[in-house]
Amino acid sequence: MAGHSKWKNIQHRKGRQDAIKGKIFAKLGREIYVAARRGDKDPANNNQLRLAIAKAKAQNMPNENIDRAIKKAAGEGEASNFESITYEGYGPDGIAVIVEALTDNRNRTAADVRFAFTKRGGNLGESGCVSWMFNRFGVVEIEKEAVSKEEDEMELLLLELDPEDMEITDVSYVLYVQPDRLEEVQQALVEQQFPVASADIMMVPENRVSIEGETIKKVLDLIDTLEDHDDVQAVFTNFDADEQEIEKYS
Structure with a gap:
């Protein structure tokens, strides 16, 4: 599994550079909300909720935001029906891409994700096409x-x-x-x-695919576009590239 840290740095690059904390908090709040809706509202009895809260605190999300998301899941305030959806596809040069999303409008999110793939030289595939x-x-x-x-x-x-x-x-x-x-x-x-x-x-x-040159730019552009979408929680790929090349196109 060599190369995790390089990949992790790429994955979180936008998060570090994004000056609008509200966008980050909105995604974290959505994750907390869904975890609380699916299980016990008490973190002590809900492992998924504890993990979501820990992730939010690591991003310095205020406790009041965390509490608000849990209360919303418990029926206080306006509620939304979010569902988890995983999209799979291929980026430039056939790079495998997995997109995890939480959405209250499946058709909207699917259309946006498909457009992001198509516009950037990739294509959205069927479920299971790359997750293996x-x-x-x-x-x-x-x-x-x-x-x-x-x-x-x-x-x-x-x-x-x-x-x-x-x-x-x-x-x-x-x-x-x-x-x-x-x-x-x-x-x-x-x-x-x-x-x-x-x-x-x-x-x-399990294995990584090496890319170089302009392909790196295209792949990073696809990742950035997907991560910028409000419904997208995480993007995973199997590409590898030289650190200096990544910095060049970042």
């Missing part, structure tokens, strides 16, 4: 600069958590665990006083 190339994992990242232990010692400690896989980069340790173990592993790291930089459930490609 990915595995769903809980992905936990710890920044090296946040821990004082030597790499060898840290590696042994992390292996004790029994991850499915682990990646060590120049700047971070990345653990891949089964989704239902994400919270457990995250809590274990916190208890050992290892600051968790990020923890989320992601679609991780």
